[in-house]
Amino acid sequence: MSTQPPTYTFKDFVSDQEVRWCPGCGDYVILRAMQKALPMMGKRREDFVFISGIGCSSRFPYYMETYGFHTIHGRAPAIATGVKLSNPALSVWVMTGDGDGLAIGGNHMIHVIRRNVDLNVVLFNNKIYGLTKGQFSPTSDLGQKTKSSPYGNTQPPFNFGELTIGSAGQFYARTPDNNPNDMADIFAAAEKHKGTSVVEILQNCVIFNDGAYDSYTDKTVRDDMLLYLKHGEKMIFGKEKNKGIRFNGRMLEAVTIGENGITEDDILVHDAHDYNPSMHFMLTQMDNPLPVGIIRSVETPTYEERMATQAESIKNRSKYKSIDDLLFSGETYSV
Amino acid sequence: MSDTATTQDKNKIRLDRVVIRFAGDSGDGMQLTGSQFSDTSAMLGNDIATFPNYPAEIRAPEGSIYGVSGFQVHIGEVEISTPGDDVDVLVAMNPAALKTNISAVQHGKTIIVDADEFTTKNLGKAGYSDNPLEDGTLSAYNLIPAPITQLSRGAIKEMGLDNTSMNRTRNMFALGMVFWMFSRPLDYTIKFLEKKFGHKPQIFEANVKVLKSGYHYAETMELLSSAYTILPAKMTGGTYRILMGNTAIAWGFLAAAERSGKHLFLGSYPITPASDILHELSEHQHFGVTTFQAEDEIAGICSAIGASFAGNLALTTTSGPGLALKSEAIGLAVMTELPLVIVNVQRGGPSTGLPTKTEQADLLQAMYGRNGESPVIVVAASSPSNCFDMAYEASRLALEHMTPVILLTDGYIANGSAPWRIRSVNDLEPIKPAVAPLPGEEWLPYLRNPETLARRWATPGMPGFEHRIGGLEKEDGTGHISYDPENHEHMVKLRAEKVRRVENYIPELQLDGAESGDLLVVGWGGTYGSLHTAVKALQEEGHAVSLAHFHYINPMPRNTREVFSRFKQIVVCELNLGQFATLLRSSFPEFPYLQYNKVQGLPFTVFELNAHFRNLLNAK
Ligand code: SF4
Numbered sequence: 019m020s021t022q023p024p025t026y027t028f029k030d031f032v033s034d035q036e037v038r039w040c041p042g043c044g045d046y047v048i049l050r051a052m053q054k055a056l057p058m059m060g061k062r063r064e065d066f067v068f069i070s071g072i073g074c075s076s077r078f079p080y081y082m083e084t085y086g087f088h089t090i091h092g093r094a095p096a097i098a099t100g101v102k103l104s105n106p107a108l109s110v111w112v113m114t115g116d117g118d119g120l121a122i123g124g125n126h127m128i129h130v131i132r133r134n135v136d137l138n139v140v141l142f143n144n145k146i147y148g149l150t151k152g153q154f155s156p157t158s159d160l161g162q163k164t165k166s167s168p169y170g171n172t173q174p175p176f177n178f179g180e181l182t183i184g185s186a187g188q189f190y191a192r193t194p195d196n197n198p199n200d201m202a203d204i205f206a207a208a209e210k211h212k213g214t215s216v217v218e219i220l221q222n223c224v225i226f227n228d229g230a231y232d233s234y235t236d237k238t239v240r241d242d243m244l245l246y247l248k249h250g251e252k253m254i255f256g257k258e259k260n261k262g263i264r265f266n267g268r269m270l271e272a273v274t275i276g277e278n279g280i281t282e283d284d285i286l287v288h289d290a291h292d293y294n295p296s297m298h299f300m301l302t303q304m305d306n307p308l309p310v311g312i313i314r315s316v317e318t319p320t321y322e323e324r325m326a327t328q329a330e331s332i333k334n335r336s337k338y339k340s341i342d343d344l345l346f347s348g349e350t351y352s353v
Numbered sequence: 354m355s356d357t358a359t360t361q362d363k364n365k366i367r368l369d370r371v372v373i374r375f376a377g378d379s380g381d382g383m384q385l386t387g388s389q390f391s392d393t394s395a396m397l398g399n400d401i402a403t404f405p406n407y408p409a410e411i412r413a414p415e416g417s418i419y420g421v422s423g424f425q426v427h428i429g430e431v432e433i434s435t436p437g438d439d440v441d442v443l444v445a446m447n448p449a450a451l452k453t454n455i456s457a458v459q460h461g462k463t464i465i466v467d468a469d470e471f472t473t474k475n476l477g478k479a480g481y482s483d484n485p486l487e488d489g490t491l492s493a494y495n496l497i498p499a500p501i502t503q504l505s506r507g508a509i510k511e512m513g514l515d516n517t518s519m520n521r522t523r524n525m526f527a528l529g530m531v532f533w534m535f536s537r538p539l540d541y542t543i544k545f546l547e548k549k550f551g552h553k554p555q556i557f558e559a560n561v562k563v564l565k566s567g568y569h570y571a572e573t574m575e576l577l578s579s580a581y582t583i584l585p586a587k588m589t590g591g592t593y594r595i596l597m598g599n600t601a602i603a604w605g606f607l608a609a610a611e612r613s614g615k616h617l618f619l620g621s622y623p624i625t626p627a628s629d630i631l632h633e634l635s636e637h638q639h640f641g642v643t644t645f646q647a648e649d650e651i652a653g654i655c656s657a658i659g660a661s662f663a664g665n666l667a668l669t670t671t672s673g674p675g676l677a678l679k680s681e682a683i684g685l686a687v688m689t690e691l692p693l694v695i696v697n698v699q700r701g702g703p704s705t706g707l708p709t710k711t712e713q714a715d716l717l718q719a720m721y722g723r724n725g726e727s728p729v730i731v732v733a734a735s736s737p738s739n740c741f742d743m744a745y746e747a748s749r750l751a752l753e754h755m756t757p758v759i760l761l762t763d764g765y766i767a768n769g770s771a772p773w774r775i776r777s778v779n780d781l782e783p784i785k786p787a788v789a790p791l792p793g794e795e796w797l798p799y800l801r802n803p804e805t806l807a808r809r810w811a812t813p814g815m816p817g818f819e820h821r822i823g824g825l826e827k828e829d830g831t832g833h834i835s836y837d838p839e840n841h842e843h844m845v846k847l848r849a850e851k852v853r854r855v856e857n858y859i860p861e862l863q864l865d866g867a868e869s870g871d872l873l874v875v876g877w878g879g880t881y882g883s884l885h886t887a888v889k890a891l892q893e894e895g896h897a898v899s900l901a902h903f904h905y906i907n908p909m910p911r912n913t914r915e916v917f918s919r920f921k922q923i924v925v926c927e928l929n930l931g932q933f934a935t936l937l938r939s940s941f942p943e944f945p946y947l948q949y950n951k952v953q954g955l956p957f958t959v960f961e962l963n964a965h966f967r968n969l970l971n972a973k
Binding site: 033035062063064065067069072079080082083084085086087088089090093095096097098099100101102103104105107108125126129325328329330332333336338341342344345346348349350351352353 | 392395396398541585588589590591592593594595604607608611616618620637638639640643645647648649651652655656657658659660661662663664665667681682684685689775776777778779812813814815816817818819820821822823824825833834
């Protein structure tokens with residue numbers, strides 16, 4: 019469609035379905051942020067597709083007045099790939115969780131990222147299985163007590179940021195679930211980015227893992243525990259804006275400006291567009307403070323662009339201009 | 354050679370058909386040699402059928418029994434429907450090839466061997482303690498021990514090629530010999546070699562020299578008393594080509610995409626013996642075909658489901674173990690009522706089983722291998738060229754009835770080749786996909802066509818039809834999630850009824866033979882060639898036997914019961930322990946079914962079928 023899309027408000031993206039998440043669940047914030055973000059994207063409503071797997075997060079498409087597909091456990095990235103390759107004009111969103119996307123669907127996740135299909139992956143990481151009522155997930159902490167780990171979880175967790183960059187990911191953002199405006203901006207940036215955009219949401223499950231991120235997001239600590247990254251800006255944080263990140267030659271470390279001879283000049287500037295992922299990788303590994311925002315955003319050709327270029331070059335080279343050319347090609351004989 | 358060698362035509366004995374098997378080490382080029390012989394014969398107007406037989410190991414140790422690869426060619430002046438049971442001429446390039454293939458050769462038939470290869474070392478690798486060329490064990494055969502290696506090398510010794518390149522020409526010597534024996538011209542193969550080795554003129558020249566040497570050697574050698582000839586077969590007029598089953602499948606889908614106005618999407622993961630379909634379609638991306646090699650079988654089908662949701666003719670290809678992995682996703686396509694074709698090129702199972710061998714034991718998996726009541730259309734192709742038609746049919750049924758379709762073929766017809774009368778895509782019946790709603794039209798995601806019960810397909814990008822579908826049970830009409838007990842039962846019945854009604858849109862069962870009689874032979878899928886040949890021979894002897902061969906398995910043709918009722922005995926023949934017979938017993942319990950089954954990874958031989966049917970006819 020070439021004509022200008024209508025002006026939408028968030029209401030245009032609210033479906034007639036009753037939302038069935040538990041009261042207080044972080045998923046509500048994500049839903050509202052998405053409904054706020056879509057009107058900013060300059061696309062028509064019929065061009066949005068939300069695809070999910072199985073889990074609390076995967077109910078998401080039912081609540082959006084767009085095209086949607088609630089599929090099977092773990093497979094949303096593969097199904098979304100088929101949708102996107104069939105119609106590259108669509109804005110295709112994979113809504114998934116830590117169990118859906120990193121356990122049963124882990125293989126699809128790393129491969130979709132590796133190919134750089136132009137999809138937006140939103141992973142609701144609550145470090146627990148909610149829909150099946152409280153088992154540990156691939157992002158649960160070591161020692162975490164859950165229904166299936168009553169004496170503490172003995173499986174070390176994945177860090178989705180590391181995994182994304184290790185899978186050759188070109189866009190990775192992380193955001194807490196208590197800041198809908200920032201989240202909406204990140205969604206808009208993810209949509210704008212060509213290639214697989216991964217957004218990890220630190221989502222609170224009030225029922226089975228309440229407070230999992232309190233040590234970062236609670237009002238009393240968040241200024242000192244979260245590092246909001248912005249491309250081109252210094253990595254500064256803290257209530258007094260007097261803390262920052264420097265590279266000490268071996269690793270990143272949090273320092274206080276004005277202490278031990280540290281000046282603002284020592285503080286790193288965030289470059290999300292750096293093709294070399296080393297710094298981004300180190301950022302994903304930090305936990306005090308925890309970096310949030312867009313950690314990496316690098317434009318490289320997408321899978322469908324590479325496919326289209328190849329098909330075009332075959333068209334120019336191929337001796338078959340129609341299917342009949344092919345059927346009648348080569349060695350044929352008449353009877 | 355067949356016993357009907359009749360007229361003596363300029364010193365050439367005319368045969369009505371002949372079966373030749375080329376066997377050698379995997380690296381000896383036997384597939385190429387065999388296909389050169391069959392292609393040349395096709396150009397001369399013979400009917401043909403071929404079947405390659407290769408080991409599961411890609412590079413088994415040279416000279417070993419399990420590294421033997423073979424290619425069988427059946428050519429005829431008469432109608433040819435199978436690659437043949439018994440071999441008339443065996444070409445064995447080494448002792449291992451002789452050892453593994455001699456059981457297919459009857460006494461009195463011809464065996465050509467490369468005598469140079471029968472060294473103590475090679476004999477040992479093949480498990481011979483004595484040299485069979487010398488100890489008299491082959492005295493019942495017409496044995497032609499030719500020094501193929503020596504003569505090939507001799508023909509090109511002046512050219513300064515390295516050892517490996519010289520040895521690689523041996524297959525051309527053998528081919529030249531067989532070309533002379535059956536009065537075939539060399540020009541087709543020379544043209545082929547030119548195309549293949551045009552950029553390496555020396556190799557091209559060497560191959561042609563050796564090919565001609567083989568031809569002249571056979572001509573001047575007194576061991577071959579005379580050459581044979583096979584005259585052109587009487588075939589329906591038209592333009593033909595030789596087509597392999599897997600290529601025919603790929604082309605059938607290309608044609609279906611064109612005639613339905615849909616973009617073709619294949620999501621697939623490599624698996625023997627289905628990968629050739631992926632290879633073929635990957636060549637043609639500029640025809641509005643997207644091929645996506647996924648990270649696993651599940652992603653293969655899931656990407657296809659995504660493509661179907663987005664409005665494509667969507668396809669996934671696999672073999673038995675892959676079908677097992679795709680089960681859950683097929684259920685999703687059933688629930689969301691999306692069109693999808695799943696091709697299963699069956700191989701020996703269970704588990705990894707016999708990857709390069711043929712079998713029909715995935716029928717019940719195709720029918721029932723999913724959770725819940727999960728009906729799909731099941732169809733089967735019967736021959737290499739029929740693969741084209743059934744790929745087209747499977748696409749038509751999926752698109753017009755909005756449901757997954759499983760198309761069963763098998764390793765035997767997928768790798769076999771036969772003449773195919775080429776049809777222009779414009780001559781094919783157009784396919785009319787379940788129409789998308791018009792803008793502004795009254796529409797619900799699960800609103801149905803009252804006749805077919807197919808829902809209407811609205812795809813992302815269409816304004817005004819935004820909707821959500823998914824794997825949870827749907828309320829009829831709206832498509833909203835519904836846990837209502839009555840609705841669930843209603844929907845289960847409706848999905849079954851939708852598939853059942855497909856019987857009104859498929860052809861009736863056609864019999865090979867009379868409409869009634871003493872014995873009805875029932876088969877399905879890739880066994881058609883053997884069953885047809887066996888039944889025809891008995892009909893010619895005057896027996897009241899007919900063949901009912903099924904291409905449509907779920908649902909079955911409308912007239913099935915009626916056809917069955919007109920025969921005294923029914924024997925169901927299949928390459929499994931009786932899966933179709935089981936289906937028939939539950940669908941038409943009023944008939945007694947005899948069974949003839951074989952599960953050896955091999956096709957039926959006409960001989961064994963013939964003997965079995967004869968017993969049934971005589972015992973009555
Ligand atoms: S179980 Fe947890 S994640 Fe699921 S809806 Fe309830 S609060 Fe949210």
